[in-house]
Amino acid sequence: MKYYIVAGEASGDLHASNLLKEIKKSDADAVFRGWGGDKMKQQGTAIVKHYRDLAFMGFVEVVANLKTIVRNLSLCKKDILQFKPDVVILVDYPGFNLRIAEFLKQNNIKTFYYISPQIWAWKQSRVHQIKRDVDRMFAILPFEKDFYKRFNMEVDFVGHPLLDAIDQFTTERLNNKVEFRTENNLSDKKLVALLPGSRKMEIEKMLPVMLQVAKQNPNFEFVIAGAPSISTDFYKQYSGENIKIIIGNSYGLLMNAHAALVTSGTATLETALFKVPQIVCYKGNALSYQIARRLVKVKYISLVNLILDKPAVKELIQGDMNANELNKEFLKIAVETTERQQILSDYETLVNKLGNSGASARTAQLMLNHLNNKN
Numbered sequence: 001m002k003y004y005i006v007a008g009e010a011s012g013d014l015h016a017s018n019l020l021k022e023i024k025k026s027d028a029d030a031v032f033r034g035w036g037g038d039k040m041k042q043q044g045t046a047i048v049k050h051y052r053d054l055a056f057m058g059f060v061e062v063v064a065n066l067k068t069i070v071r072n073l074s075l076c077k078k079d080i081l082q083f084k085p086d087v088v089i090l091v092d093y094p095g096f097n098l099r100i101a102e103f104l105k106q107n108n109i110k111t112f113y114y115i116s117p118q119i120w121a122w123k124q125s126r127v128h129q130i131k132r133d134v135d136r137m138f139a140i141l142p143f144e145k146d147f148y149k150r151f152n153m154e155v156d157f158v159g160h161p162l163l164d165a166i167d168q169f170t171t172e173r174l175n176n177k178v179e180f181r182t183e184n185n186l187s188d189k190k191l192v193a194l195l196p197g198s199r200k201m202e203i204e205k206m207l208p209v210m211l212q213v214a215k216q217n218p219n220f221e222f223v224i225a226g227a228p229s230i231s232t233d234f235y236k237q238y239s240g241e242n243i244k245i246i247i248g249n250s251y252g253l254l255m256n257a258h259a260a261l262v263t264s265g266t267a268t269l270e271t272a273l274f275k276v277p278q279i280v281c282y283k284g285n286a287l288s289y290q291i292a293r294r295l296v297k298v299k300y301i302s303l304v305n306l307i308l309d310k311p312a313v314k315e316l317i318q319g320d321m322n323a324n325e326l327n328k329e330f331l332k333i334a335v336e337t338t339e340r341q342q343i344l345s346d347y348e349t350l351v352n353k354l355g356n357s358g359a360s361a362r363t364a365q366l367m368l369n370h371l372n373n374k375n
Contacts, residue, residue, distance in 0.1 A: 005034035005083035006076065006100060006227040006285045008051050008093035010227060011266040013037035015115060015161045016091045017358070019028060020045065022364035033083050036091075037074065038228060048079050051317045052229035062330050066148045069096070074353045075102050087371060090134075091115055098126065112367055116155070120146050120147045127151045134188035138363050141307065142353055159355035162266070166273050167357055169251045173337065180256045183248055189221040190258035192334070193276065194243075195250060198227040200234065205283045207238045212323035213330055219333065220258070227252035259333050261326065268302040268313070272350055277333040277343045280304070283321040291347040304346075307353055321335055 003023065007016040017039035024030050024043070032045040041047050049072065073096065080100075084177045087110045090097040092118030116139045119126045125146065130137065137155040139145060145157040170267060180186070194214070196206040207224070214222035224235055226247035235245045239254045250267070254260065255276040256276055262268050264282040271278045280302040300306050304313050316322075332339045 001029070001086040001108060002083065002147075004083055004088045004305060005032060005036060005040065005045065005091060005362050006088065006093065006097055007034070007040065007091040008038040008052065008096055010229065012038065012093055012115070013039045013263040016040050016089070017043050017163060018161055018360040019047075019114060019363055022360045024139045025370070026368050033079075033085070049075070052231070073095070073099055076355075080109065081107070086110065087112055087367070089114055089367070090326050092258070094119075094126075098129060098133070102129065105133040110371070111135050112138065112280070114363060115140050116144050116148075116160075124298055127153065136368065140359060141149065141303075142355065143307075150302065154365075156366050157355070158366065159359035160269075161352060161356070161359040161363075162273055163357040164360050165301070165374055166251065166270070168251065168316065170255065173252065173255060180252050184223075184244065186223070186244065187221050189219060190215075190334075191253070191256055192220045192222045192330075193250070193257040193260040193262075193271070194222055194224045195254045195260060195262040195267045195271070196224065197267075198229065200230065201237075202263055203227075203230065203234070206281055206321075207235070209283070209321060209323055210325060211239055211243065211279070212228045213261065213327045216231060216323075216327050217330070217334070221235055223257075237292070259330065261330065264301045264315070266303070268304050269307075272304045272313070272347050275344060276315075276348050277340050279316060279326060279329045279333065281321050281326065282315070283319045304350060308346055308350055313352075324349075341369070 005016050007013050013036045016036055020032055020040065020043040032043065034045055035049045036045060036047055037051045070138050088104055090101060090111065090113045092115040098117065101111050113134045116137055131151065131153050139155045140159050140160045142157065145155055148155045194210045196210060197204045220241055224239060224243055224245045226232065226235055227371060228248040232245050240243065254276055255270055257276045260271045260276045260278040262271050262278045262280055264280050267277065270278050282301055296358045299316055301317060302313060305311055316325055317328065333343065
């Protein structure tokens with residue numbers, strides 16, 4: 001069968017690639033085309049546009065780049081029609097993908113959505129559009145199935161694919177026995193991972209504040225987890241030559257980290273699954289933030305706290321995301337404190353709530369069953 005996949009961010013590229021790997025096990029003739037990144041390409045996907053050219057952060061930034069977004073939507077629609085897929089798999093990235101879903105419905109093209117948009121957080125009315133335009137939703141958070149049921153929509157809860165990705169990574173790394181510190185020329189100090197985000201706009205806001213904490217704590221080695229789509233030179237304009245930058249190996253860094261400062265997003269959950277105590281950071285455009293405050297309906301910004309329904313990890317948002325506050329909170333988790341031990345205990349509960357591993361394989365099988373009318 002022919003599959004068209006649309007993933008607009010690094011996390012979507014990762015999860016889509018693992019899904020495609022599982023699909024190929026049952027569909028030897030699978031042909032993949034779509035929007036994504038290097039990991040999807042490794043699974044044989046013909047990449048039309050890389051996600052690094054798609055990511056715009058915040059309301060104001062989206063408006064400023066509206067012409068580019070409209071051009072991308074038009075290109076995607078035309079390319080889908082030319083490819084004539086058996087199914088289009090939309091992966092997260094709701095601002096773009098929900099518009100594509102509407103187009104697909106109008107053209108009678110089967111549509112699967114993998115990783116639900118966070119409509120439970122804001123603009124819940126979009127559930128009606130999803131019911132209308134999406135043939136099947138595959139949700140990865142435990143509370144999403146009940147959310148959709150409130151609107152009389154049945155979805156498949158498949159578990160979180162990060163469990164698979166991290167299990168696979170740790171198994172390979174342990175078998176490989178590569179010494180991370182030697183490989184990256186790191187000191188014997190305790191490592192602190194800096195994860196400033198995967199978009200340039202995020203990095204510009206987060207990294208300078210994180211680096212101020214690094215300057216105040218020379219007894220730790222702070223290391224920047226660089227996104228594969230961002231050049232080392234971009235980070236160096238903020239960090240200089242003193243802070244190590246490791247591009248495209250955030251998992252390796254987290255596997256060896258003692259603590260982490262993390263920009264809100266999927267990385268907060270990845271950090272938790274590696275059992276690394278963390279401070280969650282967010283600072284955006286002032287106007288975008290004020291708009292979001294009025295629209296968002298959730299108590300927390302990090303997935304860790306949302307899933308646990310408690311403030312398990314500290315969140316520093318907007319004005320609170322400053323060097324003094326961040327350093328104060330960092331010191332609470334950098335040494336053996338009750339706060340640090342409680343975070344690690346909460347992480348165990350988090351893993352249990354996320355369900356068993358095998359999300360990618362379950363999703364692939366369910367998709368193929370739906371395509372072959374087996375359920």
